Amino acid sequence: GDSVTQMEGPVTLSEEAFLTINCTYTATGYPSLFWYVQYPGEGLQLLLKATKADDKGSNKGFEATYRKETTSFHLEKGSVQVSDSAVYFCALSVPSSGGSYIPTFGRGTSLIVHP
Amino acid sequence: ETGVTQTPRHLVMGMTNKKSLKCEQHLGHNAMYWYKQSAKKPLELMFVYNFKEQTENNSVPSRFSPECPNSSHLFLHLHTLQPEDSALYLCASSPGEASGALAKNIQYFGAGTRLSVL
Numbered sequence: 015g016d017s018v019t020q021m022e023g024p025v026t027l028s029e030e031a032f033l034t035i036n037c038t039y040t041a042t043g044y045p046s047l048f049w050y051v052q053y054p055g056e057g058l059q060l061l062l063k064a065t066k067a068d069d070k071g072s073n074k075g076f077e078a079t080y081r082k083e084t085t086s087f088h089l090e091k092g093s094v095q096v097s098d099s100a101v102y103f104c105a106l107s108v109p110s111s112g113g114s115y116i117p118t119f120g121r122g123t124s125l126i127v128h129p
Numbered sequence: 130e131t132g133v134t135q136t137p138r139h140l141v142m143g144m145t146n147k148k149s150l151k152c153e154q155h156l157g158h159n160a161m162y163w164y165k166q167s168a169k170k171p172l173e174l175m176f177v178y179n180f181k182e183q184t185e186n187n188s189v190p191s192r193f194s195p196e197c198p199n200s201s202h203l204f205l206h207l208h209t210l211q212p213e214d215s216a217l218y219l220c221a222s223s224p225g226e227a228s229g230a231l232a233k234n235i236q237y238f239g240a241g242t243r244l245s246v247l
Contacts, residue, residue, distance in 0.1 A: 046234055057133070057219050057238030058172075103172065107234045112177065112184025114160035114225050115234035119172040 016041045020104045020120035027127050033091040035123045037078075037104035040085065045106035047071075047080050047087040052101045052122070061089075061102070099127045132156040135220050135239035142210065143247050150205040150242045152220030159225035161203040162236065163195060166217040178203060179225055210246045217241045 020037045027033060039045065046065045050058040062071030067082035076091045087104060104120040133154045142148050154161065163175040177185035178197040192214075194206040203220055219241045224233040 048235070050236070050238075055240070057135075057221075057240045058236070059238065060235050063232075063235065105236075107236075109234070110177070110184060112179050112182070114177050114179040114184055115223055116177065116185065117174065117234075117236060121171045 016045070016106060016108065016118045018104050018106055018118050018120035020102075020123050022121075022123070023101075024124040024126050027094055027125070029096055029127055029129055030093045031127075033089070033094045033098075033125070035089040035102055035104075035125070037087045037089065037120060038085055039087065039104070039106050039118075041106055041108060041118075043108045045108050047078070048105040048107065048117075049076070049078055049087070049089050050103040050105060050119075052103065054100075058103060094125070094127045096127045096129055099125055101125070133220060133222055133237050133239035135218075135242050137242060138240065139243045139245075141245045141247065142207070144210060144212075146210075147206070147208040149207065150218055150220075150244075152203040152205075152239055154201055154203075154220075154222040154237070156222055156224075156237060158222035158237070159200055160223040161197060161200070162221040162223070163203065163205055164219040164221065166219055166241070172219075175205075207244075210244075212246050215244055215246045217243050 048063045049061040051061045052058045062073040064071040064080035069080045101122045107115045107117045110116045165173040176195045196204040220239045221236040
């Protein structure tokens with residue numbers, strides 16, 4: 015079946031440091047790829063997405079590029095802030111026969127940014 | 130405000146109780162989902178509904194019973210739960226394939242119900 019593997023956390027950084035969170039996937043079809051973020055006490059919310067090879071998703075200074083050849087979708091940010099502290103989930107989505115989309119999520123990577 | 134509202138936010142119940150979780154979306158989406166989020170485990174997809182019809186059931190025990198009376202509301206009925214069922218239960222909605230939306234496969238999550246089974 016489909017699966018998403020992302021690096022174990024927590025990732026601890028100082029403010030303004032460079033961030034990379036690795037994500038690789040396996041899928042039988044041609045999935046869309048996503049990064050979601052979960053702040054404490056909240057549900058997940060979409061951070062960025064990419065739907066085809068070489069697409070770059072970006073939002074709030076975060077970026078990720080859909081790399082079909084390496085089946086990867088690594089998340090990067092050039093300069094993190096304390097407010098970026100959260101749990102980040104890599105995910106893929108494929109259409110189902112029932113007309114909806116079936117997502118598969120990674121385990122999540124906790125990011126802690128210190129002042 | 131994400132457009133997906135879950136109630137209650139917190140629930141404590143005994144193993145013999147019956148309770149229900151409610152999810153409501155005001156986004157006009159066709160698909161709705163229940164997830165279980167436990168500490169140190171991947172997010173587990175439980176059920177998927179599309180146009181009120183259940184399309185996915187990921188081998189969830191029968192003590193969890195979903196109900197989707199219309200495309201805007203989703204319930205999760207709970208009975209005779211076990212302590213290991215304690216978790217954050219998340220509801221999500223998505224436009225769905227038939228929506229014609231550009232972002233038809235994006236998930237919109239509620240804030241969740243924190244469930245503790247004693």
